Amino acid sequence: MASMIRRLTQVLTVVVILAVLYEELRKGPDSERWHGRVLGFVPYDLRPPTLRQVRETYWNPNDPRIFPGRVAGIGWGVNFAALFDRISRM
Numbered sequence: 001m002a003s004m005i006r007r008l009t010q011v012l013t014v015v016v017i018l019a020v021l022y023e024e025l026r027k028g029p030d031s032e033r034w035h036g037r038v039l040g041f042v043p044y045d046l047r048p049p050t051l052r053q054v055r056e057t058y059w060n061p062n063d064p065r066i067f068p069g070r071v072a073g074i075g076w077g078v079n080f081a082a083l084f085d086r087i088s089r090m
Contacts, residue, residue, distance in 0.1 A: 016074055020044050043069030043076065061085070 012069055019038045027033060034082040035045040045053075047070040057077045066083050 012073055020046070020074060038074075042074060044074040045070060045072055048072070 005060050006067050016038060023036065024033060037043050053071045056063070057071045058079065059081045060068070060079050061081040062083055063079055064085075066079055066086065068079050070077045
């Protein structure tokens with residue numbers, strides 16, 4: 001069962017990576033490149049991260065989302081400020 005889940009995860013990862021590449025290759029020359037959403041909901045950002053992006057993703061008390069997009073890569077990061085705020089209100 002664990003090997004089947006691992007295999008499914010690998011296949012889904014390859015599908016998402018291929019979808020990101022397809023999405024980027026479809027963009028026109030004037031479009032911003034290497035960040036956006038793929039499959040309609042999976043965020044990606046393949047640009048080199050800045051310190052500001054790291055801070056705004058992992059500690060941003062002005063953003064109520066616990067899972068914003070990642071600083072670099074595909075998927076979601078964790079906004080610890082929003083997470084701690086939610087926990088403190090429980």
